[in-house]
Amino acid sequence: MSIHPGFPITARESGGQFVEAFARGLMVVMAFGEGHERMTLSQVAQRTGLTRAGARRLLYTLEQLGFVGHKERLFFLTPKILRLGYAYTSSSPFWGYAHPILGQLVGDVQETCTLAVLEGTEIVYVIRNSVRAVVTGGSVVGTRLPAYVTSMGRVLLGGLAERELDDYFEQASLQKYTERTVTDRDELKRVIAADQEQGWSWIQGELEEHICGLSVPVRDHEGHVCAALNISVNSLRMTKEIALHTMLPRLLIAAEQLHRGLELRAG
DSSP states (O other), rough: OOOOOOSSSTTTTTTTOOOOOHHHHHHHHOOTTBBBBBBOHHHHHHTOOOOHHHHHHHHHHHHHTEEEEEEEEEEEOOGGGHHHHHHHHHSSSSTTTHHHHHHHHHHHSSSEEEEEEEEETEEEEEEESSOOOOOOOOOOOOOOOEEGGSSSHHHHHTSSOOOHHHHHHHHHOOOOSSOOOOOOHHHHHHHHHHHHHHEEEEEESSSTTTTTEEEEEOOOOOOOOEEEEEEEEEETTOOOHHHHHHHHHHHHHHHHHHHHHHHHHHH
16 A cells, blocks of 8 residues: 655745655655564555655665665664654653653543644644553554544644634544544534533543543643643543543643743743
8 A cells, every 4th residue: 555645746846945855755764664664675665656766766875874774675764763753852842841741640640641733634642651551552652643533633623723624624534433433524513612612622432442531722822722631541440520520620730831831931
């Protein structure tokens, strides 16, 4: 299966500013992942939509830079690739000061806590503190999930302007993950608006059976929603009523602490 997304613009359309070769190199890096940890040249070419010759040149370049290794016929990413992720996390406005806040929150509620941002139609975990594996298979920083089916996503979608939200639904693929999953666009818009009005979002069993999420918005120094703060729980040992009573107040305090930190950094 190819992951080739097609370029949003060509070198000619950009007046020579868009470097297609660099974009193809990034596509090769993104072709690796779960289920595709080690690939042959042919597999990389197929995943990226590149020719074998093009894929070979890009893999060679990445190998010379230390980002890709190979053994016999198989290519794989090296630990050096983590530098790219570190460049983002270390430049994030939440880096450093947010970790103690989430650490305190985890200590208070004894549940897994996550900070996520919206990217396209998905949420991306930027900080995650766990006390136990809540989601099947575990989730780590960099995990991406569909926004509409998570409480963090609905909080973030609630921070969009009306036109931006319409654009999101034009691009999003709404599919059923469980019997509880809401996929009707109008119903989702109503839920998102209601969550925005009350200042928090609760989802139960829509992405995975028994997995619940309670999320609140984190606002930047201008008051705009820039992230979502979440507590993940298992419905077999936690009800919505208990979560709202015991965890929501602590979640709101942590979100306010994050907001004040962003205000201080903005100066």
